[in-house]
Amino acid sequence: MIQASIPFLLFNDDCEQALAYYVEIFNAEIIEKMTFEDVGYTEDRQRNNCIANSTFKLGNNLFYAGDAVEKGDLQTVSKNSRISFWLELDSLEEIAVLESNLISTGSVSLVALHKTFWESHYAKVQDRFGIVWELNVQN
Incomplete structure (x- = not known):
């Protein structure tokens, strides 16, 4: 198990x-x-x-x-992979600050912070290391 x-x-x-x-x-x-x-x-x-x-x-x-132990291991891996990490946050203020901090330090906004159809506020950002973070706060 x-x-x-x-x-x-x-x-x-x-x-x-x-x-x-x-x-x-x-x-x-x-x-x-x-x-x-x-x-x-x-x-x-x-x-x-x-x-x-x-x-x-x-x-x-x-x-x-x-x-990666072998330097070439990541050459065939796309930085924009099919995996992302979903982070549930506590407040709209927290998500706005986090999105702003990520972008101001070299990350790329994939989906700007907005109100969603699932009654949340959501943003999607790829950090400067290629990791995709999905930021969500329930309203």
Whole structure:
């Protein structure tokens, strides 16, 4: 039986920057972070500080993140993939500020904040690392 579903975000040698960005933008809490050097991956010493695995929290939700072990792994992956992360927020003010902060720091608005047919306010943003975030607040 499946006990949990935890997304793993894969980066191309910029996981450390992405984690710092998520702390700044989402007030994420970094729970654990290990570099390639920490876990004994020493095939490419120039990449010792790349993130092998990390765990962070957004609200009550866990996410894993790390850099691809093989640099070419992400070349065939589209940055605008079929996966996005839906975040339920507490207020219209919170969603507006979050959307603004994302866009002002290099993210791209895919769907601008608007009132929806499902009686919410919603926005969709692709962050500067290629991760798509769907922001929603129930009215």
